[in-house]
Amino acid sequence: MRPVLRRARQRRPTEVLILSGMTSMASLACLALYLWPLTPKAPTRLDLAFAGVAGALTLGLWTVRRVPRVALHAMVIIWLIGITLGVLFAPNPQGAAGTGVTYTWTLLYTSYFFSERAARAYAATTAVVYLAASLARPYQGVVATWAIVTITCVVGCELLLSMLRQLRVAALHDNLTGQRNRAALVQQGADAIRTGRRRDRPLTVVLLDLDHFKQINDERGHAAGDAVLQHVAQHWTSRLRAGDTLYRAGGDEFVLLLPDTREEQAEGLLHRLRDGSPTAWCFGLAEVRADDDLDDALARADRRLYAAKSLRPPPPLPAPRKPHPWEQVPG
Numbered sequence: 001m002r003p004v005l006r007r008a009r010q011r012r013p014t015e016v017l018i019l020s021g022m023t024s025m026a027s028l029a030c031l032a033l034y035l036w037p038l039t040p041k042a043p044t045r046l047d048l049a050f051a052g053v054a055g056a057l058t059l060g061l062w063t064v065r066r067v068p069r070v071a072l073h074a075m076v077i078i079w080l081i082g083i084t085l086g087v088l089f090a091p092n093p094q095g096a097a098g099t100g101v102t103y104t105w106t107l108l109y110t111s112y113f114f115s116e117r118a119a120r121a122y123a124a125t126t127a128v129v130y131l132a133a134s135l136a137r138p139y140q141g142v143v144a145t146w147a148i149v150t151i152t153c154v155v156g157c158e159l160l161l162s163m164l165r166q167l168r169v170a171a172l173h174d175n176l177t178g179q180r181n182r183a184a185l186v187q188q189g190a191d192a193i194r195t196g197r198r199r200d201r202p203l204t205v206v207l208l209d210l211d212h213f214k215q216i217n218d219e220r221g222h223a224a225g226d227a228v229l230q231h232v233a234q235h236w237t238s239r240l241r242a243g244d245t246l247y248r249a250g251g252d253e254f255v256l257l258l259p260d261t262r263e264e265q266a267e268g269l270l271h272r273l274r275d276g277s278p279t280a281w282c283f284g285l286a287e288v289r290a291d292d293d294l295d296d297a298l299a300r301a302d303r304r305l306y307a308a309k310s311l312r313p314p315p316p317l318p319a320p321r322k323p324h325p326w327e328q329v330p331g
Helices: 001-013 015-036 045-063 067-087 091-102 103-113 118-136 142-171 180-197 213-220 221-240 262-273 296-310
Strands: 203-212 245-250 255-259 281-289
Touching: 001 118, 001 262, 015 103, 045 067, 045 255, 067 091, 067 103, 067 118, 091 103, 091 118, 091 142, 103 118, 103 142, 103 255, 118 142, 118 262, 180 203, 180 255, 180 296, 203 221, 203 296, 213 245, 221 245, 221 255, 255 262, 262 281, 281 296
Parallel strands: none
Antiparallel strands: 203 255, 203 281, 245 255
């Protein structure tokens, strides 16, 4: 049973697990308010209804095998409606203010898992409906409470969006060369293949490997090797077309995605990239076939790269090392 449950959890995306946790906590909190009301005027029937709705949402998230994106948006909207009703029917100002603070849960969730445009739309909608619910039952300091909660939500969401933007850039880029990394290749390569098939356009994948890069590191040091990687990556990107994308797959190996490009067109582009290159390199390429995924195309390109490596000239012999003065034997 445990392996089955573990596999079931792994099939659910993180945004579904987090939302199910939020709805389950809301269900338990509303059930506690129904059983132990804070004041005699507390809306216990509404608390019970909220507990039932939140419990049903939790059950749905855990039992449905696949949750479409639109369903997540629908659940967020239901969550916002529930908070707004809680503010509107709160028994006292303290209850309205405390309920309004829970808007931050929803806005932080949308900032992390939804697009920036959607997150800002939810933040603006929240500010409007929260103000309307507060003014519907005015009390002393209602505007100040609304302003504090709203500013906290909006500023917190903007800070989270900014940090996530920086983290996503860092996670998908190589620190040394500034090019996209292997993680970006896996994500964007699959997207490029789907786009090419949908539009019935060709896509060619190219593996690039520097000649005798280990010898550069051994003889001149790793700083010199890093400089070579930086210079050759800059050389390639300065000569690529607008839609072409370069990735550093690891070490001295790079990958090029060339959309709208046949193999013969790619070979012509690669020969142009060799002009003025700061170091020698070889390549293997493969045009994506109808039944290929990214790994299939890369495997064929790797076989052609291996064949190209076998034809490249051997590395030059290292220059003889001059002995240090203390190593010289007197004549």
